[in-house]
Amino acid sequence: MSETPVPSSPAHISMIGIPIVSHVLPSLEIIRELVARGHRVTYANDPAVADRIIATGAEFVPCTSVLPVADNNWPDDPIETMDLFFDNAVQALPQLRAAYDNDRADLYLYDIGAYAARALAEAQSRPIVQLSPTFVAWKGYDQEVAAQLRQLPGADIYRAKFAQWLADCGAITTDVDDFSGLPDRALALIPRAMQPHADQTDTDTVTFVGPCFDTRKSAESWVRPPGAKNVLLISLGSTYTRQPEFYRQCLLAYGDLPGWHVVLQIGKHTASAELGEIPSNVEVHSWVAQRAILEQAHAFVTHAGMGGCGEGLLAGVPMIAVPQAAEQFINADRLVELGVARRIDTPEATAQNLRAALHDLVTDPEVARRSARLRADAGAEGGTMRAADLIENVAVSIAG
Numbered sequence: 001m002s003e004t005p006v007p008s009s010p011a012h013i014s015m016i017g018i019p020i021v022s023h024v025l026p027s028l029e030i031i032r033e034l035v036a037r038g039h040r041v042t043y044a045n046d047p048a049v050a051d052r053i054i055a056t057g058a059e060f061v062p063c064t065s066v067l068p069v070a071d072n073n074w075p076d077d078p079i080e081t082m083d084l085f086f087d088n089a090v091q092a093l094p095q096l097r098a099a100y101d102n103d104r105a106d107l108y109l110y111d112i113g114a115y116a117a118r119a120l121a122e123a124q125s126r127p128i129v130q131l132s133p134t135f136v137a138w139k140g141y142d143q144e145v146a147a148q149l150r151q152l153p154g155a156d157i158y159r160a161k162f163a164q165w166l167a168d169c170g171a172i173t174t175d176v177d178d179f180s181g182l183p184d185r186a187l188a189l190i191p192r193a194m195q196p197h198a199d200q201t202d203t204d205t206v207t208f209v210g211p212c213f214d215t216r217k218s219a220e221s222w223v224r225p226p227g228a229k230n231v232l233l234i235s236l237g238s239t240y241t242r243q244p245e246f247y248r249q250c251l252l253a254y255g256d257l258p259g260w261h262v263v264l265q266i267g268k269h270t271a272s273a274e275l276g277e278i279p280s281n282v283e284v285h286s287w288v289a290q291r292a293i294l295e296q297a298h299a300f301v302t303h304a305g306m307g308g309c310g311e312g313l314l315a316g317v318p319m320i321a322v323p324q325a326a327e328q329f330i331n332a333d334r335l336v337e338l339g340v341a342r343r344i345d346t347p348e349a350t351a352q353n354l355r356a357a358l359h360d361l362v363t364d365p366e367v368a369r370r371s372a373r374l375r376a377d378a379g380a381e382g383g384t385m386r387a388a389d390l391i392e393n394v395a396v397s398i399a400g
Contacts, residue, residue, distance in 0.1 A: 004349035011395035012040045015058070015131075016096065016117035017153065018088065019046035019065050023111050023237040026133040026189040029212045032056040033388040039395065042105065044096060052090075063095045072239055072269065074325075079154040086162055089115035093169060096120045107395040118179065123170035127398060129391060130186040133337040134327055136206050137181055138197040146177060146209075182206065185394065187387055190306055191313050191378040194334055207390060210381030211310035213291060222371035224296050228261035231356070233293045233317075236303040236341050240324035241267025241347070244274040252351035254358070255279030263293055291315070299358055304332040304343075313340070318361040318368075318373030321347050339370040 017024055024045070032190055035057035043053045044061035048069065051127040053060050066088050068074060075081055088358050092115040100120060108115030108128045121128040137146075139235065144277060149155060162176045173179040183207055192198050192208040214220075224231060234250050247266055254262045255278075262282040272284045290308070294300060294315035302308040304321040309331050312319045319341040321332035335341035361367050 006293050009390075009396045010038050010040060011106040011398070012042070012098065012104075013107050013391065013395050014061075014110065015041065015101070015109040016050075016063070016114045016120070017043070017045045017111040018067060018085075018113045019069050020067065020113070021069075022305055023113060023133050024049050026212060026307055027109070027131045028052060028056055029384045029392065030131070030189075030387045031058050032214070033384055034391065036039060037327070037392065039392070040113060042099075042103075044099060049377055051195070061099050062100045062395055063092055063099070064090055067356045074240075076156075077152075079152050079158055082149075083154075083158055085113050086165075088157065089119070090115075090165060090290050092116040100124070106398050107391070109391065110224050113271055115180065117321075118173070118183065119166070119169045119171045122172040122369045125172075125376040127394060128183050129394060132186055132188045133190070135172055135190060135195045135330075136186060136188050136201065138195075139202065140197065140200055142177065156260040168330065176308060189387070189392060190310050191374070191381065193338060193377060194306065194309055194331065196330065208327050208381055209327070209387040210378050210391070211314050212309070212384040212387050213314075214384075222263075222289050222292040222296065225261055229259040230261070230298040230362070231296055232260055232262045232299045232301065233265075233288070233290065233292065233297045234262065234301040235288065235290060235308065236267065236324060237305045237308060238267065238390065239305075240263075240303055242269035242321060243324075244270050246322070246346060247275050247348055249349055249351045250354060251279060251282060253277065253354035257281065259356070299362055301354070304328040304335065306331060310378070313338075313371075313374045314378045316371045318371055320344060320354065320361065322346060336372060339376060340367055 012063040015031055023209055031041055041058040042061050043051060043058040044063040046065040047062050048059050063363055068082060104124050107334050108117055108126055109131050110132060110233060112132050118128055126207045159176050161373060166174045166179055186206045188206055188208045191210050208399055232254055254260060264282055264284045265288045266284060267287060268286050278284055291311050294317055297317050300312045300317045301320045305328055306321045318334055321341050322336050323329045323332040332343040338357050344353055344357060
């Protein structure tokens with residue numbers, strides 16, 4: 001995607017997403033920036049995330065989802081998970097058509113899991129830009145990853161349903177693999193360092209802009225307690241947070257650790273009462289201003305979700321990766337390869353192992369050097385402003 005001078009004509013830009021918080025948060029500040037630049041921005045998603053969207057200034061378009069985000073009841077089988085996203089697209093498309101057939105956007109932005117968005121845009125012959133909150137396919141992805149998925153039980157049935165839906169819904173791209181892959185334009189909202197096989201990624205299609213954060217001075221803040229020499233943040237993100245035993249091991253590892261103040265985020269699925277006595281150097285919350293804390297932190301215990309990895313790299317903070325599901329295991333290994341993390345799987349996340357990993361990370365000068373270099377690299381990718389520029393270039397050239 002080229003970065004040419006931006007015309008001043010306002011455009012109607014639509015973002016279409018899914019209500020998984022880790023998919024909503026990465027692009028919110030891009031939406032806010034596009035609104036601030038005077039564009040009409042509509043955002044279709046489930047009412048469960050309406051408040052987050054409305055806060056950006058975008059017009060909220062309700063599009064109910066059937067994804068199991070409320071009870072976090074995701075299947076372990078990958079084909080079953082893919083079926084959930086397909087079923088969600090099938091029921092979402094009529095809702096999107098009702099909203100947009102008589103109010104077509106000049107440009108559609110969409111999340112990687114919002115298949116109905118691409119179907120809508122192609123049926124309307126409108127341009128699309130994918131906003132990916134995680135890594136994207138590389139030139140060998142089909143052979144290394146997708147081919148294995150196609151061999152799993154149920155894959156043939158899934159692909160047949162998908163192909164029939166594409167044929168029926170007016171999409172131009174009728175091959176299932178092509179449709180669920182990258183469009184002609186995509187923005188990866190991650191540091192390039194986190195992309196597997198980055199040298200095999202099509203840079204004519206994909207632009208890495210890095211994590212996109214709030215550029216306003218009124219962004220969330222966190223006050224570091226007086227006397228806190230070192231700060232440790234512990235968070236398993238927004239989804240896989242029902243881990244009371246893991247949190248108890250963290251308290252044993254880092255509670256009353258001399259010189260350390262600990263911020264522990266436990267999510268909405270665990271009650272603080274389940275953790276027992278809370279040491280005096282630990283504060284426990286269901287949700288925290290993660291980026292604000294990381295800017296003052298010296299280490300980060302993370303589930304290695306892509307959002308957390310990006311924020312950790314951009315803050316230059318060494319990490320202990322405790323992956324929980326999906327691509328988090330790949331992300332954890334990538335952080336280790338980059339030389340800024342230790343991976344500890346949940347069964348091995350004992351107090352002794354957690355404490356030893358922290359000591360190894362913060363006493364290794366090479367970890368500090370690599371963290372600083374990766375922080376500079378991630379910051380140079382441009383973030384929110386560059387992403388908005390690139391999107392605006394596409395939108396206004398068409399609207400004008």
